[in-house]
Structures are given as structure tokens and as C-alpha cells.
Amino acid sequence: MKIPAKMRTYCRKCRSHTTHKVSIEKTRQRGGGRSKGQRRKKRHTKGYGNKGRYSKRPISQRSRTSKTTKRVDLRLKCETCGKQWARSRPRAKRVELIR
């Protein structure tokens, strides 16, 4: 999928259509392991007792699918005021910016 490196779109700060610089958002490391489900899983998997396995089917029976495409996030930067935000795009195997 080819995406123009500059696009004209609405800026919420300027409240009008302005030119934006487009770049591809890189994946960042997320802080994890603090949610309720994560804590519960941690409690289950240590020590004695049922580790929550019997409520699940064996791995061979679980439906697993792997996706061949990725959803891409674009980072838009307003050239007038400098405000940045991310916008997601449809799934694509490969994304390149056209100068």
C-alpha cells in the first residue's frame, strides 16, 4: 500500500484543513502485567493447585489463526501548528511512503 508523505487533512487545533507530514508509527513497548486479569493469571500459575487449565480445551483443539497482514498506524504532524496524532489505516502487507 502506498501512502503519500504529505496529506491535506483536518487539524483539530487549527480547526481547518492543513497539510500534514505523514510518518509510520513505530511499535512501542507497553507497560503490562498490572491489569486484574494479568494479576489473576500470575496467582494461578504459581504454587500448587489447578493452574486454570481444565477450563480450557487442549491447545491442539483451540482455534488458532495467524494473520498475514498488519494494521498500520500513521503519525500525522500538522505543518502549521506542529500538533501530532496517530491515525490507523486498513490492513496491508507492506506500507511505503511516496515522496
Ligand SMILES: [Zn+2]
Ligand atoms: Zn494544526
